[in-house]
Amino acid sequence: MLTLECPYCGVKAEETELQAGGEAHLKRYGPGASDEEFEGYLFMRKNPKGVHFERWRHAYGCGKWFLAARCTATLEVFGTYPAQSTQPPVDLQAKIKAKRPNWEGYK
């Protein structure tokens, strides 16, 4: 059972206090987007076996959404950061790269 540190309140919350929210950093497509773009936005997930950026909500705590970088093969958590981020923090990316030299990088 996972633990993730909420970047807002600093609580290392356990999974039962959290709500998982799927892949992070999705770009929303609305009216005007092509069918393919819209399909990509809603359904085409990266689903990597490895480094995954994802959304979590500290549902039983401060109620805030945050983002996490986690390995789906080992469940290692590289770090968490605020939901108000358009991409993973640079230092977090560097940390992941150091730990996973074969990681292809964000995007």
Added chain:
Amino acid sequence: MSKAVSALGGASHKGFAEVAEAGLRGMITVRGDLSSAAMKKAVKAAAGTAVPAARRIEIAGDKATAWMSPDELLVMVPYEAAQDTVAALEKALAGEHHLVADVSDARSVFTIQGAKAPEVLMKLCPVDFGTLAEGEIRRTRAAQVAAAFWKSGAEEFTLVSFRSVAGYVMGLLEVSSRAGGEIFPA
């Protein structure tokens, strides 16, 4: 206001710790910029406390202010004072982007008293009581519902839940404090 009653009418139960519904309490959700001067002033005027730091609760007599999230506080006052406090907060925060909502009737408050009070909560909440600081409010879950608690006395915890599940929470507390259920018997 004799018409206003708490969910359980002050029910209590004595096992290896004493658990009780503590009756009505004025509670006000305040959302806004917690670092703003107006907020500091408003909270000081309403509750007599400073704006608490993250995960902290500031207590001043029968009033208190608890940090709920980076943009939310819970101001606690006597039940009868809630409406006036709402009005005062609204006034003090006018002009700032904020939200003030009276939630006094949406919550239930419980106390857990006794030397072994933590053992009651240890059965229900995934919280490390060994590192729980004085003056810390912990939002978490109690078994299957949301709850928040803090150490409110030398041998006392205060726990807040939603009003609708007051009966469930009391059931949890009662079962968890049953005599013989001490986790660390003397």
Added chain:
Amino acid sequence: MSTRLSKGGRLIDRSKPLSFTFNGRRMQGYAGDTLASALLGADQMLVGRSFKYHRPRGIIASGAEEPNALVGLGEGGKFEPNQRTTTTELFDGAVTASQNHWPSLEFDVGAINNKLGRFLPGGFYYKTFMYPRFAWKHVFEPIIRQSAGLGKAPTARDEDHYEYAYAFADVVVAGGGIAGLTAALAAAKAGKRVWLMEQTADWGGRAVVDAIEIDGKPAEDWVAETVAALSAMDNVTLRTRTMASGLFDHGYIMGYERVADHTPGDGRPRHRLWRIRAGHVITATGAIERSLSFAGNDIPGVMLASAVRDYVVNWAVSPGDRTVIVTNNDDAYRTALALLDAGLVVPTVIDARAEAKGALPEAVRARGVRVLAGHGIAKVKGGKRVTGVSVCIQEGEGAEIEAIACDAVAMSGGWSPVVHLWSHCGGKLIWDADRAMFRPDPNRPATGDDGAAMVTAVGSANGHLTADEVLTDAHKAAGGEGKAPAAAIEAEAPMMPVWIMPQGAGPALRMKMWLDPQNDVKVSDVQLAAREGYESVEHTKRYTTLGMATDQGKMSNINGLAILSDALHRPIPETGTTTFRPPYTPISIGAIAGEARGDIFQPLRRTPMHGWHETHGAHWEPVGLWRRPYCFLRTGEGVHDAVNREIRSVRNAVGLLDASTLGKIIVKGPDAGKFLDMLYTNMMSTLPVGKCRYGLMCSENGFLSDDGVVVRLSEDTWLCHTTTGGADRIHGWMEDWLQCEWWDWKVYTANVTEQYAQVAIAGPNARKLLEKLGGMDLSKEAIPFMEWREGTLGGFRARVHRISFSGELSFEVAVPASEGRAFWDALLAAGEEFGVAPYGTEAMHIMRAEKGFIMIGDETDGTVIPQDLNLQWAISKKKADYLGKRAQERSHMASPDRWKLVGLETLDGSVIPDGAYAVAEGVNANGQRNMQGRVTSTYYSPTLNKGIAMGLVKHGPDRMGEVIDFPVDDGKVVKARIVDPVFFDKDGEKQNV
């Protein structure tokens, strides 16, 4: 004969005799006994029957690895099947019964399977019982089910209670033997918060049985001192009777504490399931002795050598007067010494190794015991009890060299580290050829949330089998300062792997060598699996059921792997092990459920008026975690009658509905209007202050997800009502968009659902009733339809909305929840003269259907878009975007062929059954009857005295007046006409007054 010795027994208290029964026979044991030791002490070696062949089964082991000695324990609400006697402490008055036999343990009809055993090899059922086709279900399977299954099913409700508890520690040590104690002490001295748990009631593990010396003291004293030292440290938590049952990701380890199994009825929780978050886990879980595979090794009286020693030393029980020892290692000689010390006879030690010249064998020889090196057992003699062994050359095929009479056999095939916890979360193993064991690979441990190792194995769990190595390893691994405790030990000669005894045994003997005595898996079965291509260890396990019994193969899985490897001519590590899954030994399902049973099995949400409903005939309907009155039953009234009465009362007088469960969310801020315009399909930013507007919300995938009335409270504040089930979900949904997508928008939300009790007062007399309470002007002019006002009503602070879900003149009034019950009482009192009656959710459902209003969850099911429900009027054409808009432009959603909402009226006035489908001509490509629509809501309308329904029908709105067919039960067809969905008061004359 097994018997209680006249003296000794370090764990029993002879001053406290306890009585118990086994199959109705009264027996006696002592405080400190396990059920197994007490049974043996009472000469009850035969304790059960095996799974497949129903062969007689005796006690083999003394701990968690015991495959045979399972009993039904207790009666009624305290009965539990499959209780492992070796790990169950005896208590006074215990009622036990053996399992899996009929009619009796001594004479079991099922043992016919034993005679047929030759025709029932591993996996035989895959090859037969196929013809005729129906016979599997009706003939063969029932027989197999009946003869399998071990214990009886409990029937009564559990009388005990259970609980969870949470703990946190820097270091969690699993196992209270000398390794665990050493590691815990080292970690504690380093200032770590330490949690140490031991599955049995006693500290010390094997070392105290073997009576070794540690730091110059008897192990027993050293253990007592160490435990005392740990107890004195406030950074240490010690827990006996607590088994580390499983290790999960991120250092989550379960501790299964059997609080009151040994003191039933004392009011304490029976079990407590500890959920411990560990910074690091040290597994000091010891090792388990392996059986040897020789013919007849399953006959009662054949036991593990270490178990024999345990019974003699711990409980003063001798399994037999004459015990032959058979071994491939030196450790088993300790059993010989223990037996000799107790005054028992060891006729011979049979040692498979070519020579046995270590200190221990020599010590045994010195006591006058014959040691036969290079030999093995060809066959055990006896049926329900050992009577002797036939000795052979280990290198040979099993020809009898001599026969030795004995009543017990103590066997040792070497030791396997207990690697379960190490492995649960992905820790890997390596094969140690010297010691013939899989042990933890220190380079491939399970990793934690930081990616670093989260488990360390120490002591014999790490492959160290002598006390000095164990202590050094544990001390070092836990970061101990200074010198490790030291043990004085005899040097042991190397063991020799022996997988089959004798090594050249032919098929007849191999069919009598048990690997899994509970499931009846033999050496020949594993070899058969290999022969047939079930090469993976998982295949073999599943094909033969090896290791799938309740002991999960703790004693002999390795033997099976070795035999499989041999059969496939590949090295053992290439075969590998099956996956170790939690729990280590079975844990009660009661403990897993914890406190959640009875009234608190799930939260029940109650409105402030819940208590009134309860005492006034509420027939409940669960709605999410709430319970709402479906209707209020009066004495002698049926549900249907009550619903109709309630509807008539609303339509003709006035009714009260507890609507407190409806979600209420405040949305406030400079961008709140913009935000709500994105959230709702309609325009909410233009709603004037003081007014209400019905709104729809869709998922980003376009489907209708919630609806409700939105109230503009002030210039920058809206109050959004949601469905009962939607409150938390929609609030979360709002926060999701505000926090993760539009975080620069200035909007705050607050879920104030429970702040208010809300009551719908509906019916022609509604206004009169409220006016009687007084305090507000509720005239049509003062508060027109779809507007709201705030004020004081009968002394209650109230927000009054003029909205209607019933089609009647209706007010929804919100008051503070704490005053909800008083307000409800006041309404009832004031309404008496106006014929007021409370109504439930079903009356509400029917009345809204009479009005053609949709209901989320009835007209919608997650596949319906607003356009399907002809709700275009609630979809703003002016907005460039709203959640779900793009989705609704996709080809299938824009298709004119979607099923659309219509009213349905049966030709004969009957009610269309719930869920019925309308058929079209012909069948589709898969031969399924074509359909053209379905019913979404269907009721008897007491107002109109006929059946009414809504449904989704292909091209429905264009087909008004057409009659379509709904095939229903028993081949009948209901014919229904497509009509307008508004059945009652089409012009709204009743509500707009």
Added chain:
Amino acid sequence: MAMRRYSAFAIAKEAMSYHLGWERAWGSPAPKKKYDVIIVGAGGHGLATAYYLGKNYGITNVAIIEKGWLGGGNTGRNTTIIRSNYLQDPSAAIYEKARSLYETMSQDLNYNVMFSPRGLLMLGQTEHEVRGYKRTVYANNLQGVATEWISPAKVKELVPIINIDGPRYPVLGALYQARGGTARHDAVAWGYARACSGMGMDVIQQCEVTGVRTEGGKVVGVDTTKGAIDCDKLGMVVAGHASVLAEQAGFRLPIESLALQAMVSEPIKPCMDVVVMANTVHGYMSQSDKGEMVIGGGTDGFNNYTQRGSFHHIEETVRALIETFPMISRLKQLRQWGGIVDMTGDRSPILSKTPVEGIFVNCGWGTGGFKAIPGSGWAMAELMARGQSPLTEEFSMYRFREGKFIDESVAAGVAH
């Protein structure tokens, strides 16, 4: 390799020689250079696809490649439930096809897969659920799936250990499929493997695909840990790892991989003959022929490739069932395990052509794959052999783009 017939007679004959004469159930060949069809994944779905390619279309130059051991994935990790009481037409069609094939599978394969149509109940415990299940019954009757709505009394008769008067969620009735039930999961994979091998196909275990080779938008072969193998057509049938394999072929799937857990109790004497699903509380239970109570519930919420789940899901499932089946409180959990399930956007499977010509994909069975195995194989074989199949028509991977979902969540809330 020619297959020797299994029967009681054969067993009796072999017993005389200590069963030393049995042959391998399937071969252990080295890969050939080229096959007409390669199926990646020797789980139930992959093996069934190969089997029906051979049986229905005479295509036998087929390799089934498996990175581990055959049947070692979700085929051997599920709770073995078989039913076809689905709401939507395309689902009902393929699951009923599967269920009907299960009826005769033991005889077709000459391998006893122990299909046991012991009956399956979905409890109605709220009015809303009752309405949903009645709807399913009507739909099923038009779809040719035999289901009925039964009373609480009948539920109690079928399931004596159930508490139908639970204070919170009394049993209001049940959706009953009399010919639903269970089968022996491993045997399904083994039976198909033996039959495929008997038709001359190569089941190649311990062989991992490391790359997919295409030329001009068309598949030409795969690279594996046992070397390159050419093929004309490639079927990807790898459940939880579908995304990983698709990426090797250069396209993406609307799939997420999640852990699903289940557990068994210690075995007890027969006490429940039917399969019971309680969707309101999110749990289901059956009793295996060994006597274990087989219990399952919902999936974890986060992407996961570890085949391990979080313990609190087991707790939730057990808590859910303990008021409906009070007797389980005094049983013990023997073992819990997890598998990786592949979830699509509408929780229905994908059986589809792909952007690469010659590559076909079969995935997304989520929590319900076992029951579909023969129907899935039948349909996939038709799709691969003929280029289309009425059974797969609606399960295209492109349906998400059109907004044309097959949503069963209306009727079934739990994983199974």
